[in-house]
Amino acid sequence: MANIIQLEEINKIYGEKIKTQVLFDLNLSFEENSFNSIIGASGSGKSTLLNIIGTLDKPTSGRVFIDGNRTDTLNKEELAVLRNKTIGFIFQFHYLLPEFTARENVLIPYRIGNYKVPREMEEWADELLDLVGLTKVKNNLATDMSGGQQQRTAIARALINRPKLILADEPTGNLDSDSTKTIYSTLRDINEKFKTTFVIITHDQRIAEQADRIVEIKDGRINLDIRK
Amino acid sequence: MKLSFSIALRFLRSGRGQTALIAIGIAVGVSVQIFIGLLIQGLQIDLVDTTIGSSSQITITSTNEEKLIKDWERTVYEAKLFEPEIINVSPAVDGPASIDYETDIDPVVIRGFNLSDSDPIYGFTDGLYEGSLPTQRDEAIIGRELAVKTGTKPGDRITLLTPDGGFTRLTVTGLFDLGVSSLNENWVVTTLDTAQGILGAGNSVTSVEMQVSEVFDADILAEKLEYSISGKDLRIDNWKDQNASLLSGLNGQSVSSYMIQVFVLVAVLLGISSVLAISVVQRSKQLGILKAMGILDSDASLIFVFQGLMLGLLGAVLGIALGFGLLWSFTKFALNPDGTPVLPIYINYGFIALSGSFAVISAMIASLIPARLSSRLNPIEVIKNG
Numbered sequence: 001m002a003n004i005i006q007l008e009e010i011n012k013i014y015g016e017k018i019k020t021q022v023l024f025d026l027n028l029s030f031e032e033n034s035f036n037s038i039i040g041a042s043g044s045g046k047s048t049l050l051n052i053i054g055t056l057d058k059p060t061s062g063r064v065f066i067d068g069n070r071t072d073t074l075n076k077e078e079l080a081v082l083r084n085k086t087i088g089f090i091f092q093f094h095y096l097l098p099e100f101t102a103r104e105n106v107l108i109p110y111r112i113g114n115y116k117v118p119r120e121m122e123e124w125a126d127e128l129l130d131l132v133g134l135t136k137v138k139n140n141l142a143t144d145m146s147g148g149q150q151q152r153t154a155i156a157r158a159l160i161n162r163p164k165l166i167l168a169d170e171p172t173g174n175l176d177s178d179s180t181k182t183i184y185s186t187l188r189d190i191n192e193k194f195k196t197t198f199v200i201i202t203h204d205q206r207i208a209e210q211a212d213r214i215v216e217i218k219d220g221r222i223n224l225d226i227r228k
Numbered sequence: 229m230k231l232s233f234s235i236a237l238r239f240l241r242s243g244r245g246q247t248a249l250i251a252i253g254i255a256v257g258v259s260v261q262i263f264i265g266l267l268i269q270g271l272q273i274d275l276v277d278t279t280i281g282s283s284s285q286i287t288i289t290s291t292n293e294e295k296l297i298k299d300w301e302r303t304v305y306e307a308k309l310f311e312p313e314i315i316n317v318s319p320a321v322d323g324p325a326s327i328d329y330e331t332d333i334d335p336v337v338i339r340g341f342n343l344s345d346s347d348p349i350y351g352f353t354d355g356l357y358e359g360s361l362p363t364q365r366d367e368a369i370i371g372r373e374l375a376v377k378t379g380t381k382p383g384d385r386i387t388l389l390t391p392d393g394g395f396t397r398l399t400v401t402g403l404f405d406l407g408v409s410s411l412n413e414n415w416v417v418t419t420l421d422t423a424q425g426i427l428g429a430g431n432s433v434t435s436v437e438m439q440v441s442e443v444f445d446a447d448i449l450a451e452k453l454e455y456s457i458s459g460k461d462l463r464i465d466n467w468k469d470q471n472a473s474l475l476s477g478l479n480g481q482s483v484s485s486y487m488i489q490v491f492v493l494v495a496v497l498l499g500i501s502s503v504l505a506i507s508v509v510q511r512s513k514q515l516g517i518l519k520a521m522g523i524l525d526s527d528a529s530l531i532f533v534f535q536g537l538m539l540g541l542l543g544a545v546l547g548i549a550l551g552f553g554l555l556w557s558f559t560k561f562a563l564n565p566d567g568t569p570v571l572p573i574y575i576n577y578g579f580i581a582l583s584g585s586f587a588v589i590s591a592m593i594a595s596l597i598p599a600r601l602s603s604r605l606n607p608i609e610v611i612k613n614g
Contacts, residue, residue, distance in 0.1 A: 089517070095514055
């Protein structure tokens with residue numbers, strides 16, 4: 001199967017005077033439609049890795065290919081367009097816009113790239129909200145929902161542009177174990193239904209074990225790479 | 229762009245307190261601007277009107293030895309060619325004399341006019357409080373102060389002594405009050421031919437007086453007149469040259485008014501800028517995720533420019549309303565003892581529109597600082613787990 005993410009010889013060094021190398025000659029690729037998890041101690045470099053994959057950060061050296069496009073050489077505007085069309089983000093904190101309803105929040109990534117919202121997009125937003133179990137509260141303001149509901153809204157939002165890739169950084173880090181379970185099973189459903197590739201950072205061993213592949217990062221290098 | 233607008237709108241609506249605060253800030257600024265601006269404009273118009281409104285604004289006199297304009301009818305005709313910029317052209321025969329009354333002799337000024345021509349300048353008809361205007365030879369009207377001093381009533385005769393030793397008796401047909409005591413005390417207003425007779429001017433006049441429709445164009449028109457008038461030995465004066473100190477006073481007033489307005493604007497600008505900059509920090513997480521989701525930096529900046537624009541518009545509208553309120557209460561509560569406003573207010577819509585637009589533009593300029601902040605915001609800084 002083709003690789004949707006390909007990282008070659010990635011190094012990341014922070015700081016000007018005192019240099020801290022976070023990633024060391026990393027080579028890593030992820031296949032399309034796969035469900036992957038990245039684990040590692042805090043400070044291991046896993047979030048930096050995810051940010052580089054998500055084009056939010058640039059490697060100090062090395063090449064990054066997302067869906068066949070080399071991204072480390074693109075400018076800010078091109079990256080913004082690429083992120084909007086190809087990548088969905090789920091963070092530990094949902095960062096919904098509190099002034100907008102759940103449904104409006106879900107539609108925002110679409111509205112970033114398009115002037116008008118056609119009917120079929122609205123229906124698609126409803127379908128996604130249904131999928132994450134929020135049909136009843138879809139017209140609530142983001143602030144009028146529980147933490148789990150907000151995070152599920154963020155998941156629906158990540159899916160609205162039908163991205164090929166979803167990057168999640170501790171998506172359930174902030175939630176209780178019941179919500180965590182629901183959210184993971186939702187993500188798995190999406191992976192199967194829409195063939196979306198997932199790369200999820202988690203510190204939860206039980207969650208990581210449910211993935212097709214587990215990559216462990218230790219001190220900026222790949223320590224373990226287990227495929228099921 | 230549409231998204232930026234709707235996010236801007238939601239930001240403003242959700243932070244109602246903050247929005248109201250900024251809008252009121254702008255409104256107060258705009259209203260102070262309008263109030264002070266129009267007040268000073270009104271003051272200036274009023275000042276100019278009282279100073280030169282009822283007097284000759286361009287005066288043609290003769291520089292020949294007798295100080296007489298012989299061919300004055302031609303001069304009047306040539307000045308009238310400049311209508312409607314030049315109005316109320318009126319010939320006058322002026323000269324000194326003394327009035328001899330029971331107890332004393334006092335100097336006066338004889339002013340002979342074609343009363344129908346000079347009335348629009350001096351307003352004799354409006355100023356006449358007793359009797360009527362002179363219509364025949366040897367009739368005259370005098371001012372209130374002179375009438376009181378000499379004990380003259382309409383129908384009485386006054387005796388005038390001319391510098392060359394002659395004397396004349398005139399019948400007083402009416403008494404006037406022009407609102408200026410020096411005129412009321414010194415002028416003896418009569419017909420053109422009476423004055424010509426008393427002063428020995430023959431068929432000549434001593435000056436041709438006129439007004440202009442735009443008082444501040446008097447110097448330009450005077451210059452044009454100078455080029456086109458054919459008579460010899462003529463001298464053309466205009467009120468601006470004769471009132472340089474008044475003009476510099478008016479100028480100083482305008483400059484101080486502009487200064488006040490500029491500083492009000494700067495204060496408003498800084499206020500908007502700082503509040504919006506804080507709101508960038510408040511919403512940095514949301515902006516970070518928007519950027520992660522692919523919003524362009526320029527669109528992220530537009531959110532704040534739109535906020536500035538809407539706040540500016542809202543503030544300007546409120547400010548104009550408030551400004552009108554202030555002006556209205558000023559004309560209602562700042563009154564002279566006779567119940568008229570201390571200062572007449574002239575509503576200058578152009579100026580109001582200008583103040584409003586300045587507020588909108590400054591609000592948008594103020595929003596450029598937060599816009600830049602938001603454009604520079606790096607999503608990773610914000611979403612680093614916290």
